[in-house]
Amino acid sequence: MALPLGACGSRSDPAPTNTITVAGETRFTGSVAMFLPNDVFTVSQDVPLNSWHDFADATTDSLEDRGFEADHVRTYADADLERQSHRVQDYVVDALDGSTDSAGADPDAQSMTLVVAPAAPMTDTVKRYGDYATQSLAQGADAEKNTTDAPLDESLSRMSRALGLAKKAGMHVVVLATPLPGFTPDAFVSLCSAREIGRLQARQLVSKLQLDSVSRYNPKYIEILLPYTEDSDHLELDAAFAREAFSGVWEVIGPYFRSGVVLSPSMKTTASTTAQDWRDVTIEAADTDGIEEEFRQRLGQPANGEGHVRIDGVIAMNDYVANGVVKGLNALKYTGSAADINPSITIGDIVGNIAGRQDLQKSRVPDPKRAPSPGTPEEVRQKNQKAQNRWPIVTGFGAYISAMPNIVNGKQWATGLVDRFANATNLARMCMAFAQGDSLDSLDFVSMQDLYGQNVPTMSLPLLSVSAGNMKTELIDPGYITLAEAGL
Structure with a gap:
């Protein structure tokens, strides 16, 4: 059974206003729901350092640092795209709950951001590069051989329809790592391409x-x-x-x-x-x-x-x-x-x-x-x-x-x-901009890039290159590894 990694709440809670002030601090009452794949590996030293669980924790911390209430940040993990697409669909339907107007918009939905990293099939070869590796879900001419994976196509279609409904209702959608064919998000985050x-x-x-x-x-x-x-x-x-x-x-x-x-x-x-x-x-x-x-x-x-x-x-x-x-x-x-x-x-x-x-x-x-x-x-x-x-x-x-x-x-x-901390920090800044109703134009790490023929605001940070000479500053000092894990 796929279980939430973080706090899980119901959309039947009272609709919040955009911000509140607590002890002199401004807190965002907008919400962020992250839909991520399960970690590929179990705990081991012979695997890539970064994992989706780590990314969820880092992003949650950054969101809370920027004023989001802890119970308004939820994370869900699923083992495959079929289960994930059903979860996203159910979440969107429950969130709207018949509250849209005649144009399909929901005033409360505008403070909601969905962050989705498609749970693409992870092969034994690709998983050695880490959880965040971008994969191609495009079928037909872009694939190595023209085959049809019916369950995968059905899951992709279900996911796209659900996210399209979310956007129509006013929610913002950020897609991480692997783009969804036929769907144009409000922003795309490329973590690690081949x-x-x-x-x-x-x-x-x-x-x-x-x-x-x-x-x-x-x-x-x-x-x-x-x-x-x-x-x-x-x-x-x-x-x-x-x-x-x-x-x-x-x-x-x-x-x-x-x-x-x-x-x-x-x-x-x-x-x-x-x-x-x-x-x-x-x-x-x-x-x-x-x-x-x-x-x-x-x-x-x-x-x-x-x-x-x-x-x-x-x-x-x-x-x-x-x-x-x-x-x-x-x-x-x-x-x-x-x-x-x-x-x-x-x-x-x-x-x-x-x-x-x-x-x-x-x-x-x-x-x-x-x-x-x-x-x-x-x-x-x-x-x-x-x-x-x-x-x-x-x-x-x-x-x-x-x-x-x-x-x-x-x-x-x-x-x-992948610089997990930098990506999590900047993703939180994107979610904050959406919650405030601001454009992403002011964010210097966002640029317009082509995504399946559409110009989409995209974040693509440089990968970290690590050798013995900079291991301390790049891995040990930020907290990715300890001196003991470095063999020292």
Whole structure:
């Protein structure tokens, strides 16, 4: 049974006025009802940091901080879109309760805001990126294969009709994360799209490897591991997400492949690769052992781990895949850490910075424009060995607690996550504007963007990029994780 996460009230309560003053403080008596999916994972360290329950708590706190009464903020969680669509429908019908006028408007409804994050089917592949990942619910031409999911279509239709009725009656509707086909909300909040995840990790690699100063005479070697499951129950959703994620990666990293300054050890990506070739870099990511084996094969490494193939960077897409990559690099006896690469930072420096004892102040050590000139056979062998067995930059996403030790010790260079607190704060500001009858135009974080052919006020905050150097300021100080969870 789906149960409310927060206080639950009936719309039969006396209709409030817009504001009241309590002990000299102005309180909004408008209401906010949040309809969110259930959390995908149970409590574990090997999962993405953010969850819907956390988002509900953060948003509720922000709403109350801005003057909303606690019993006028309600949160409901449902396991799937069918149950959620019925709940939204029942809520809207009960809220209106025959009080609309001949035009279908309800004067009391204008102080109500519905916040809906569609409980889209969450596949095993997509859930590794976190609860807030945007999915495509569009059918037909936009899907990977033209199939009809009747229960899903019925739920989408029911949800759209209910929310359309709510808007007609004067309620405001904010859609979170995943847009609803055929429905235009009063505002849309994009928390975490596949394309943004791809761009983030590619930019992390470009910056850390200083690709803008690399020459094709001494190129960098990068692999992209894109998790994708062919036998998914929702193949079209998985395919759409993987395709968008690779598009984001290739938008940033593709020009470096085309110019010849970046190569792939496996040759799965080349100068002629396009965004449509996303399937070339997909891997099965059911478990870390399988990821490790696939990564070995990408490098062409023998089972005994003898010899090394040069690898400077790995875009692993999420922290689960990154963990399998780290295991593979350890098994293959790669040495050092990402802290040794541009700039040179020791593990002691990183730990000291995270603990708040010192800043990272190290000079950059750029690679030469050309590969080292040949010397004696022994000198060449030593130079090649040093370059080939050096630990690469590994990026992921999700800010798994289990990934924190790898980030602290430099084995995984970077992760990413949604700035939950900033999004919750700004969502509360949007709800406050609606409750006051104000426009969203004055909110600097809102811009007009296209949503299924309609211009809709949209909030899309940058994802947080986290490495050892800024873990303290981005994760520990705000309260996302503790020092103990960081392995300190």
